[in-house]
Amino acid sequence: MIINHTLFYIVFAAAMLFFAYSCYVKFGLVALGKPDNRGGSLKNMFRDAIGQTRVIRGPFGINHAMLFWSFLILVILNAEFLINGLIPALSFGLLPSWLYALLMNIFDMVSVLVLITVAFAMARKLFFPPYPEARSFEAFAILGMIGTLMIAFFFMHGAEIAMGHAKSASIVSGIIANGLAGASPEYMESFYAYSWWVHAVVLLVFMNYLPYSKHMHVITALPNVYFRAKSKPIIPKREKFEDGNTYGAGKADEFSWKDLLDSFTCTECGRCQDNCPANLTDKPLNPRTLIHTIKDNLNANGKGLKTGDIKEPLIGNSDYSVAKDTIWSCLTCAACMTACPVFIEHAPKIIKMRRKLVEMDADFPEELLNLFENLEQRSNPWGIAPSDRTKWCSLLDLKEYSDDTEYLFYVGCAGSFDSRSKQISLALTQIMDAAGISYGILGKDELCCGDSARRLGNEYLFEQMANQNVELFKSKGVRKIITQCPHCFTTLKNDYKQFGIELEVIHHSELISKLIKDGRLRLNQTDEKIVFHDSCYLGRHNDVYDAPRDVITGTGATVLEMERNHDKSFCCGAGGGRMWMEEDLGTRINVDRVNQALETSPDSICVSCPYCMTMFEDGLKDVGKEDIRVHDIAELTAMRLTK
Numbered sequence: 155m156i157i158n159h160t161l162f163y164i165v166f167a168a169a170m171l172f173f174a175y176s177c178y179v180k181f182g183l184v185a186l187g188k189p190d191n192r193g194g195s196l197k198n199m200f201r202d203a204i205g206q207t208r209v210i211r212g213p214f215g216i217n218h219a220m221l222f223w224s225f226l227i228l229v230i231l232n233a234e235f236l237i238n239g240l241i242p243a244l245s246f247g248l249l250p251s252w253l254y255a256l257l258m259n260i261f262d263m264v265s266v267l268v269l270i271t272v273a274f275a276m277a278r279k280l281f282f283p284p285y286p287e288a289r290s291f292e293a294f295a296i297l298g299m300i301g302t303l304m305i306a307f308f309f310m311h312g313a314e315i316a317m318g319h320a321k322s323a324s325i326v327s328g329i330i331a332n333g334l335a336g337a338s339p340e341y342m343e344s345f346y347a348y349s350w351w352v353h354a355v356v357l358l359v360f361m362n363y364l365p366y367s368k369h370m371h372v373i374t375a376l377p378n379v380y381f382r383a384k385s386k387p388i389i390p391k392r393e394k395f396e397d398g399n400t401y402g403a404g405k406a407d408e409f410s411w412k413d414l415l416d417s418f419t420c421t422e423c424g425r426c427q428d429n430c431p432a433n434l435t436d437k438p439l440n441p442r443t444l445i446h447t448i449k450d451n452l453n454a455n456g457k458g459l460k461t462g463d464i465k466e467p468l469i470g471n472s473d474y475s476v477a478k479d480t481i482w483s484c485l486t487c488a489a490c491m492t493a494c495p496v497f498i499e500h501a502p503k504i505i506k507m508r509r510k511l512v513e514m515d516a517d518f519p520e521e522l523l524n525l526f527e528n529l530e531q532r533s534n535p536w537g538i539a540p541s542d543r544t545k546w547c548s549l550l551d552l553k554e555y556s557d558d559t560e561y562l563f564y565v566g567c568a569g570s571f572d573s574r575s576k577q578i579s580l581a582l583t584q585i586m587d588a589a590g591i592s593y594g595i596l597g598k599d600e601l602c603c604g605d606s607a608r609r610l611g612n613e614y615l616f617e618q619m620a621n622q623n624v625e626l627f628k629s630k631g632v633r634k635i636i637t638q639c640p641h642c643f644t645t646l647k648n649d650y651k652q653f654g655i656e657l658e659v660i661h662h663s664e665l666i667s668k669l670i671k672d673g674r675l676r677l678n679q680t681d682e683k684i685v686f687h688d689s690c691y692l693g694r695h696n697d698v699y700d701a702p703r704d705v706i707t708g709t710g711a712t713v714l715e716m717e718r719n720h721d722k723s724f725c726c727g728a729g730g731g732r733m734w735m736e737e738d739l740g741t742r743i744n745v746d747r748v749n750q751a752l753e754t755s756p757d758s759i760c761v762s763c764p765y766c767m768t769m770f771e772d773g774l775k776d777v778g779k780e781d782i783r784v785h786d787i788a789e790l791t792a793m794r795l796t797k
């Protein structure tokens with residue numbers, strides 16, 4: 155049996171050197187990113203990466219998980235193979251016979267499993283690709299290499315058994331050994347040597363191909379999940395507004411290192427695009443290609459980013475750039491991030507690019523100019539006189555928030571100024587009065603929370619608004635807040651922590667559901683069938699799914715679910731500041747969502763967000779179904795109050 159070990163030393167050394175160089179280059183590019191002090195979590199890595207929690211949830215997830223877990227087991231086999239190639243005296247042959255036999259049978263079985271998963275993956279790529287470009291040469295090349303490695307192992311080990319060099323036979327390799335039974339010793343040796351070299355070369359080529367392919371995720375997925383965001387929702391980082399600073403991301407190295415690691419970790423599985431409402435309504439935004447483009451831009455510019463020799467702008471119209479229309483199409487709904495098996499963070503990258511456009515270039519869609527001016531000058535998106543903020547409750551005798559009230563009812567701009575949403579505010583006061591909740595409002599002193607400014611990239615304006623609100627809350631001693639708007643809810647609860655205040659913020663769905671459970675509200679019962687729409691900033695961003703459903707069932711109604719529900723919900727079209735923008739590309743998101751709701755044949759539709767209310771009512775008008783009523787959960791409850 156002739157294995158030229160000297161030749162293998164040379165091949166191995168060359169392969170390892172090239173692999174080390176490739177990793178140095180790629181991780182060197184990641185290191186160009188801005189600092190991001192995240193800290194890691196082994197628990198997250200073991201549960202989500204090694205445990206494949208998210209992978210399993212998607213189509214063909216079990217197949218990929220099987221392949222991954224098999225890969226982990228076969229790392230042991232391949233490590234032994236390489237060590238034995240370098241130091242022939244070291245091999246599994248040194249193990250006790252029983253352990254050797256056990257290991258070899260495990261490797262046999264796992265290799266069969268890998269061949270099956272590879273066959274399924276190939277069939278999927280051929281016949282049911284998640285998107286047409288997934289049927290690529292690269293995908294088949296990688297699968298082909300994995301399959302070849304398994305077959306070479308069977309041949310190699312089968313020949314060892316046939317030649318009597320193995321300590322014991324194993325099931326699958328034993329079949330190969332039986333096939334070689336009548337062959338001459340020279341033939342068996344050659345058969346072994348050829349299989350051995352095929353295994354060695356394919357293994358080393360596979361390893362070196364990884365950094366240059368989408369399979370780089372084999373190397374980066376574990377660290378990427380280790381460093382994944384620990385908090386939910388992912389809150390955009392603050393900027394340091396100082397002379398000479400730049401804001402947002404206008405070049406690849408203005409992203410953080412984690413953003414750049416994300417770009418090398420994309421598996422191109424396409425799950426994000428399958429859940430992205432912008433992509434599904436033909437907007438020029440595909441979260442998969444967005445991440446891919448950031449990687450391509452980084453690769454194309456390389457070290458030139460540091461020297462200023464930038465060949466491809468990050469934001470622009472080339473194949474290596476992200477188009478402005480892409481950046482403005484995002485709803486920051488987090489559907490992509492929730493679906494991504496490797497926890498890539500798409501929306502924060504988009505917000506960083508928006509910041510660059512808004513803060514550095516004053517380059518944003520025309521309609522946002524009015525919005526920003528209104529927020530800045532009148533602290534509401536419509537530019538209505540702040541003195542009108544309390545008109546909605548002019549006939550009520552509501553208390554001003556003071557030390558002796560438990561909760562601040564933060565009404566929000568929609569609840570204060572929008573004629574439809576004012577009805578939700580009134581309904582909520584009815585409920586709180588019926589339950590004897592101690593609450594007060596800020597009246598004319600209330601200010602906009604700044605949600606839209608932040609999601610749209612106007613961080614400077616958001617900072618001003620947040621600071622004003624924090625000062626106001628502190629001066630009034632506010633600690634507990636009730637709000638009917640998921641956008642106010644998430645901003646006050648999560649974003650404001652960055653501004654030095656920790657507030658207990660309760661969405662009205664949580665409050666009402668608790669009041670019903672505690673028997674503090676008596677409601678007439680109904681047998682209606684009501685379809686519920688999860689708002690992105692209540693559900694996906696803050697994991698509040700049960701409370702609004704509990705409110706609906708508390709009225710006796712049956713909750714109908716759309717196909718896209720809970721964390722797979724489909725944005726109404728208003729998130730990420732899109733509420734204030736024209737939707738002139740693709741089809742209308744709210745019409746799509748309304749049609750999804752109508753497919754359930756509901757008696758009525760229920761929402762828990764004033765923006766969703768607007769989008770649903772507009773959508774129903776567009777499809778000629780105004781006879782279907784949309785209620786907020788507060789209205790649903792208030793109309794059935796018996797006391």
Ligand code: SF4
Pocket residue numbers: 426429430431432433439440441483484485486487488489490491500501
């Ligand atoms: S946040 Fe929503 S709209 Fe934006 S890319 Fe992700 S899925 Fe698409």
Ligand code: SF4
Pocket residue numbers: 419420421422423424425426427441442445490493494495496497498
């Ligand atoms: S970003 Fe995540 S979900 Fe989207 S294609 Fe890449 S790995 Fe898949």
